[in-house]
Structures are given as C-alpha cells and as structure tokens.
Amino acid sequence: MTELSRIRNISIIAHIDHGKSTLADRMLELCGAVDPRDMRDQYLDSMDLERERGITIKLQSVRLDHRDHVINLIDTPGHVDFGYEVSRSLAACEGVILVVDASQGIEAQTLANCYLALENDLEIVAVLNKIDLPAADPDTYAEEIERVLGVPAEDVLRISAKTGEGVTDVLDAVVERIPAPEGDAASPLQGLIFDSHFDQYRGVVSSIRVVNGELRTGSKLRFMQTGRTHEALEVGVRSPISTPIGALGPGEVGYLIAGIKDVGEARSGETVTDAARAADSPLEGYQDPKPMVFCGLYPVDGDEFEDLRESLEKLRLNDSSFTYEPETSGALGFGFRCGFLGLLHMEIVRERLEREYDLNLIATAPSVEYRVVREDGQELVIDNPADLPDPSSVDKVFEPFLRVTVITPSNYTGALMELCQARRGEMVKMEYLSPERVEIQYRMPLGEVVMDFFDQLKSRTQGYASLDYEPIGYEESDLVKVDVLISGEPVDAFSAIVHKDKSYEYGKKMVDKLRELIPRQQFDVPIQAAIGSRILSRQTVKAFRKDVTAKLYGGDVTRKNKLLQKQKEGKKRMKNLGRVEVPSEAFISALKLDD
Numbered sequence: 379m380t381e382l383s384r385i386r387n388i389s390i391i392a393h394i395d396h397g398k399s400t401l402a403d404r405m406l407e408l409c410g411a412v413d414p415r416d417m418r419d420q421y422l423d424s425m426d427l428e429r430e431r432g433i434t435i436k437l438q439s440v441r442l443d444h445r446d447h448v449i450n451l452i453d454t455p456g457h458v459d460f461g462y463e464v465s466r467s468l469a470a471c472e473g474v475i476l477v478v479d480a481s482q483g484i485e486a487q488t489l490a491n492c493y494l495a496l497e498n499d500l501e502i503v504a505v506l507n508k509i510d511l512p513a514a515d516p517d518t519y520a521e522e523i524e525r526v527l528g529v530p531a532e533d534v535l536r537i538s539a540k541t542g543e544g545v546t547d548v549l550d551a552v553v554e555r556i557p558a559p560e561g562d563a564a565s566p567l568q569g570l571i572f573d574s575h576f577d578q579y580r581g582v583v584s585s586i587r588v589v590n591g592e593l594r595t596g597s598k599l600r601f602m603q604t605g606r607t608h609e610a611l612e613v614g615v616r617s618p619i620s621t622p623i624g625a626l627g628p629g630e631v632g633y634l635i636a637g638i639k640d641v642g643e644a645r646s647g648e649t650v651t652d653a654a655r656a657a658d659s660p661l662e663g664y665q666d667p668k669p670m671v672f673c674g675l676y677p678v679d680g681d682e683f684e685d686l687r688e689s690l691e692k693l694r695l696n697d698s699s700f701t702y703e704p705e706t707s708g709a710l711g712f713g714f715r716c717g718f719l720g721l722l723h724m725e726i727v728r729e730r731l732e733r734e735y736d737l738n739l740i741a742t743a744p745s746v747e748y749r750v751v752r753e754d755g756q757e758l759v760i761d762n763p764a765d766l767p768d769p770s771s772v773d774k775v776f777e778p779f780l781r782v783t784v785i786t787p788s789n790y791t792g793a794l795m796e797l798c799q800a801r802r803g804e805m806v807k808m809e810y811l812s813p814e815r816v817e818i819q820y821r822m823p824l825g826e827v828v829m830d831f832f833d834q835l836k837s838r839t840q841g842y843a844s845l846d847y848e849p850i851g852y853e854e855s856d857l858v859k860v861d862v863l864i865s866g867e868p869v870d871a872f873s874a875i876v877h878k879d880k881s882y883e884y885g886k887k888m889v890d891k892l893r894e895l896i897p898r899q900q901f902d903v904p905i906q907a908a909i910g911s912r913i914l915s916r917q918t919v920k921a922f923r924k925d926v927t928a929k930l931y932g933g934d935v936t937r938k939n940k941l942l943q944k945q946k947e948g949k950k951r952m953k954n955l956g957r958v959e960v961p962s963e964a965f966i967s968a969l970k971l972d973d
Contacts, residue, residue, distance in 0.1 A: 380448050383558045385629045387450045387587070388503075389437075389467040391495065392477035393485035393844060394456035397507040399434055401477060401539040401548070402453040408545055409442040409449075411617055427729060435726055436696070437463045437573060439585055439631055440618040444549045450631035456487055459720030462667040462699040464491055466646060469662075470572045470587040470631060473501035473556030475548060476527075480506040480514040480536070483522050483815060486785045486846035492527055501556045504529040505548055510538040522812055561628025566657040567591030567599075569626075569634075569650040575696045582638040582695065586650065587631050589661060594625040598653035599636060602660040604643050607653050608636035642691075646698045667699045669717025670778070670849065671724055671828045672761040674705060674742035674871070675731070676713030682737055683712045689735035690714060693727065700727055705762065709871045709960070710740060715762060721828055742871050746824045749776040749852055764870040766859045769910050775875075776852040778824040781806065784835065786843035788816045793838040801826035802877065823855065825875070860885050860914070862892065863906040864960065885914035893917040896960055 390398045403419060406412045427435065434455040442449040452467040454460075468474065474495045478488055495502055504523055506516045520531040535551060537544030573585040586593065593599075595613045600606070612635040614622040626632045638644050649660035677686050690702050701717040718724040724744060731737050747761045751774040760766060782803070786794055788810070795805070795818070803820035810816050827847065835843050860881050862872035872892075876884045885907025892905050896919050903919040926941045 380627065380630060382561060382627075382629050384447045385450070385559055386447060386473070386552050386556050387452075387471045387559055387629065387631060388473045388475060388552055388556060389452040389454050389464070389471045390475045390477060391454055391464060391468075391491040392456050393479070393487040393491075394433060396456065396477050396479040396482070396485070396488070397539045398453055398456060398477055401475070401505075401507065401537070401545065402440070402451065404539050404542050404545040405442060405449075405451065405549065406440065406618065408542070408549065409444050411440065411442055427726065427733065433457060435460060435463075437467045438618075439573075439616055441615045441631065442549075442617075445553055447553050448630075449549070449552060452631075456491075457720075457722055459718075459723040459726075461490065461494075462719060465494060466572050468495060468498045468500060470570065471498075471500060472559055473503065473552070475552065476502050476504045476529075477507050477539075478504065478519060478523060480509045480516045480519055481511045482842075483519040484526055484785065484811065485844035486783050486817075487844060489526070489783070489785075490846045490848075502527075502529060503548065503551045503555055504534045506534055506536050507539050509536045510541055510543065518812070522815075526811060559629030561588070561590050563590075563592055563628050565590040566655045567593060567650065567652040568657045568661055569593050570661045571634075571644060571646055571648045571650065573646055574644050576692045580635050580637075582636070582644045584634045584636075584644050584648075585631070586626070586634045588626045588628055590628055590657070591652065592625050592627050593632075593634065593650070595622070599634075599650050600653040600656055601643060602649040602651055602657075603645070604648070606643050608638055608643075611635050611637050644695070667719060668849070669699075669701050669719060669747075670824060671718045671720055671744045671746060673716060673718075673724060673744045674707060674710070674713050674762070675702075675716050675728065676707065676710040676740045676742075678738040678740055680711045685735065686714065686731070686737055686739070689731055689737060690716075693730060693734070697727065699723070707742075707764070707870050709869045710742070713740075717761070721832065743874055744828050745875060746778055746828060748778075748857070748875060750774075751776075763859055763873040763875045766875060769858065774854050775857045777855045777857060779850050779853050780822055780824050780827060780847040781850045782820045782822050782827065783846045784818045784820075784843050785811070786816060786818070786839050788814055790839040790843060791816055791818070794818060794835070794843060797831075797834055797838055798822065801831060821850065823853075823877075824849070825877075858909045860888070861908050862888055863904075863908060864892070864896070865903055866906075869960070881909060882914050885909075889915045889917045893919055898922050 390401060392398045437452050437454050439452045442451055454464045454467045476492055478484060506519055508514055509516050516536050520534045523529050523534055524531040535544060535547055568590045569586045569588045571584045571586050574582055577583050593613055595610055597610050599608055599610055612622050613626055614620055615632040651657040677683055699719050702714040705715040706712050728739060728741055732739055745761060745763055750758045750760060750772055752771050753773050784794060798820045801822055803822040806819040806821055808818050832845060835845055856878045857875050858878050858881050860874050860876055861868045889905045889907050898919055901921045906916045907914045926945045927938050930938055
C-alpha cells in the first residue's frame with residue numbers, strides 16, 4: 379500500500395482532438411510504464427474503433443510512478459456524447475489536467491468539461507498543447523484561458539505532447555498543485571466502482587477507487603446496491619498491464635475481479651464494502667444519464683434476436699449510458715428500442731455490437747422523446763413515431779429543447795446563424811471571447827440537432843466551429859407524424875415525427891429515395907407519404923413488362939390483342955395478391971436521408 383500523501387488521482391480532460399491521448403502516451407514513456415518496443419500511438423485506446431477514428435470512446439486508467447509519487451491517471455473522451463464517461467472519471471479524482479490546443483484555443487467542450495471539474499471542486503492544471511505547430515499562439519490563448527476560465531496566464535503550462543517538450547513540467551505540476559486524496563485505512567471498506575467490462579474467461583472486471591479501508595485479495599465483499607456477496611479473487615493495478623497486488627489502500631485506484639458472471643451485479647456507481655465489517659452507507663455513486671436520441675435496433679436475421687439481447691447486456695456493463703427495451707415492428711420483426719446520449723454514441727454502439735459480437739443489424743431513423751397530451755387529458759411519453767396516437771385524439775405535443783453553445787471564428791458567424799435559424803433556433807446570446815472568436819448560444823429543438831446538425835456545422839465552418847449542448851426542458855410544438863405507405867400499407871420503420879412546416883419536404887425526400895431503392899416487381903408499386911389520410915407525395919415503381927407477343931410471327935392483329943388482354947388480367951390478379959418485399963439494404967439507405 380502507498381502512503382496517502384504520495385498519491386495523486388487525476389483525469390485528462392479536453393475538447394476532442396486537442397491531444398489528450400498523445401499527452402498520456404508521453405507520460406507513460408517518461409514514467410517508464412511501457413517498454414519502448416511495445417509503445418504505440420494512442421496506447422491507452424484499446425479498441426480498434428478508437429484507433430481507426432482517432433477518438434477516445436472509453437475512459438482508461440493507468441498507474442504511473444514519478445518522483446516517489448504514484449499518479450493514477452484517467453484518460454477521458456472529448457466528444458460531447460461521451461460526457462457521462464468524463465463525469466464518472468471526475469468522481470474518482472482530486473484534480474484534472476485541462477488540455478487546450480495552442481493553435482485553436484478554448485472550444486465548447488473545453489468549457490463544459492472545465493465547469494464539470496469546478497462543480498466537483500477539483501484542482502485544475504491548465505496546459506497549452508501543440509506549441510510546436512506553426513499556427514500556435516500560446517500567449518494569446520493563455521490570456522483567453524485567464525479571461526474565460528480564471529486560471530492565471532502565468533500558471534498555464536506550454537507543452538508539445540508530440541515531441542515531449544514540457545511534459546515533465548506537467549508531471550511536476552500534478553505532484554505540487556493537486557492535493558493528495560483523503561481517506562482512513564482503519565475505517566470499514568468503501569470502494570467506488572467507476573467502470574466495468576466483461577471478460578469471457580474471468581467474468582466482470584471492475585475499475586475501483588478505494589475511498590476508505592483496505593481492499594484485500596481473498597476477502598469477502600458485499601456489493602451494497604445489489605446486496606450480493608462475492609469473494610475478491612484478484613485485486614490489482616493497471617501499470618498499464620494488469621498487475622495483481624495484495625491490497626489497495628485508501629485513495630488508490632485499481633481493478634477487482636470477483637468471479638461475477640451476471641453483468642447486472644457490478645454496475646458503475648456501485649459501492650463495495652467488507653461483508654464482515656460493512657460500511658454504514660454506500661458512496662454517492664452516479665446519476666443515471668438520460669438518453670436523448672432513440673432508435674430501433676433489429677437483427678437482419680430474425681434468429682439472432684437472443685444473441686442481440688445477450689450482446690446488449692454485456693455491452694451495457696461496459697457502457698452504462700445507453701438503455702434498451704424489446705419492441706416489435708411489422709416491417710422488421712423483433713428488436714430493441716435503444717436510447718443514446720447522442721448521434722455519435724448511437725453510431726459507436728451499433729458498430730461495437732456488429733464488430734465485437736458479430737451481429738448484422740438494421741437501425742431505424744433516430745428520434746427523440748416527445749410528450750403527448752390527448753383530448754381526454756391523458757399524458758403519454760413516446761420515443762417511437764409508430765406509437766403516436768391518431769391526430770384527431772391529440773391535443774398538444776411537447777418536444778425537448780436544448781441550449782446549444784457554438785464557439786467559432788467570427789468570420790463564420792453569418793453562416794452559423796443561418797443554419798441555426800433554419801433549424802428553428804432562437805438566439806439567446808452572442809459574446810466575443812476575443813476579436814477573432816465568438817461564442818453563440820441558441821435555444822433549439824433536439825429533433826433538429828440529432829439528424830445532421832453537427833455535420834452541417836462543421837462543413838459550413840471548414841471544421842473550425844465546436845459544439846456543446848445541454849437539455850433545458852420541453853416546449854409545445856406543432857408536430858405531425860409522417861407515415862410512408864408502400865402499396866397502401868404503412869411501414870412503421872419509415873414513420874417520423876416532424877414539424878408541420880417541414881412535413882412535405884420530409885415526405886417528398888423519403889418517397890423519392892424509396893423509389894430508387896425498391897426493386898421493380900411484376901406489378902406497379904405505389905409509394906406514398908401521408909399525414910393521417912392526407913397524401914403529401916407519391917411515386918410509383920413501374921412494373922416489369924414481359925413481351926408476351928415475342929413468339930408471334932405474323933397473322934391477324936387480334937391474336938396479339940388476345941395475348942395482351944390475357945396478360946393484363948393476370949397482372950391485375952397478381953397486384954391484388956402481391957406483397958412487396960423491401961430489401962434490408964433499402965431500409966439502411968433510406969434511413970440515411972441526408973447522405
């Protein structure tokens with residue numbers, strides 16, 4: 379066990395792509411945690427998906443030794459969708475390293491993460507990274523950090539995580555400025571599980587921060603929220619290779635393996651205590667995150683439904699911020715309605731399910747949670763457009779709104795305001811952080827943000843603008859459900875709730891796209907977009923025409939007409955009996971309306 383005064387628990391927080399993982403790499407090298415032969419970029423990012431996209435998705439903890447001190451470092455994600463991972467990391471720390479790009483300055487997520495650290499009453503070590511870039515302007519951005527975040531400009535460290543310049547100073551600053559954890563080794567054990575993942579050979583592996591007492595290998599443990607008792611089979615630290623040790627004392631961070639096979643028994647936020655000498659009360663844990671974006675996930679092959687259920691259970695242990703419940707669709711069969719924190723989160727979860735669990739999935743169009751008040755006063759909460767009641771029985775529909783914060787170079791202000799107003803946004807405030815950079819706040823419906831707002835924002839500002847958002851409640855809106863009918867039958871997977879002013883545009887786009895995607899049949903296939911019984915738009919997939927007169931060679935024209943008449947009657951009968959098969963590729967492509 380390590381003395382409390384020699385322990386430092388820190389997280390690295392920043393906006394996406396400001397160099398957190400690269401800084402973590404240099405720290406690993408300087409502290410000699412990784413053999414130089416094994417070193418690779420983004421060392422702590424263990425998923426292929428993280429390496430391919432160049433982003434951190436999962437928080438990762440590692441133990442480093444520096445100047446007789448033990449530094450427990452957590453590398454966190456930077457994208458707004460993974461803010462829940464950041465908030466969980468901060469609960470296990472006493473301080474943070476706030477990384478800001480010296481060529482871009484403060485971004486929206488920098489502010490959000492910094493305020494999160496201040497709420498948790500954490501000490502902040504501010505760092506300007508990428509000073510080796512030709513475009514870097516550390517003096518200007520150090521002043522910006524002082525003006526916006528209140529950290530004195532002379533205290534802001536200047537480093538290059540890529541070359542390693544100044545990284546030793548960061549480690550020294552962590553030891554000097556960040557307080558040691560508090561805790562009592564003689565008290566009953568209290569340990570907070572801040573992350574877990576499922577290992578198919580060893581069961582649940584939990585990341586744990588010991589607050590009070592000692593966690594020993596072989597001791598009997600009680601998980602306070604579930605009330606279950608397990609034996610600590612292995613207690614250890616990640617340095618960064620998992621290394622078993624005898625015990626973890628107060629303030630220390632490590633991992634625990636207790637032979638747990640049921641993934642529901644070691645959720646993040648669980649408190650672990652000694653079964654024989656239990657603590658009086660559990661630790662505070664975490665607030666459950668509220669999903670903001672919903673979509674249906676269905677297996678392409680219906681036989682994979684049970685596999686999908688098991689995979690979701692295991693993945694939920696690793697990422698507790700998404701929710702799921704079973705649902706059925708007339709078009710797609712059995713599947714799950716899943717809730718996510720944002721569009722990127724939805725994309726990542728779907729891709730992880732397909733890669734890690736070898737599934738083939740169809741995702742329906744993303745939607746958000748609406749509140750519907752019926753004429754009889756009954757209130758419903760719906761996240762699936764197919765559940766919206768008949769328009770004649772609906773009195774009011776309320777949709778969720780966000781406060782959207784965008785930080786952008788000032789020459790893109792006009793293009794951004796135009797985009798936000800087209801998405802039914804109302805400006806709240808506009809503030810210049812410096813003559814070249816402006817912060818704009820808008821009130822905007824969540825339904826307008828989830829589709830492709832982020833992509834449009836980036837393309838209109840050449841990638842320079844940054845986005846952060848937080849929910850601010852529900853407001854009444856004029857919303858309608860647009861149904862898509864194929865051969866007169868509504869297909870629930872294509873239904874969407876949209877604002878009345880945009881319903882025609884959405885319906886026309888959908889039928890035009892489906893006309894290209896649905897293969898031709900032996901009969902005409904009408905595709906219609908409708909609100910209730912009112913048709914907004916229609917297209918027809920024309921039938922194949924078989925040349926039944928090809929075998930004729932001369933003779934009277936009545937022979938030809940007779941064959942054509944016979945074909946016509948057969949087509950009519952076929953049309954009455956025919957059911958259109960929509961290929962799964964058509965669902966996937968049609969649901970990417972804006973591509």
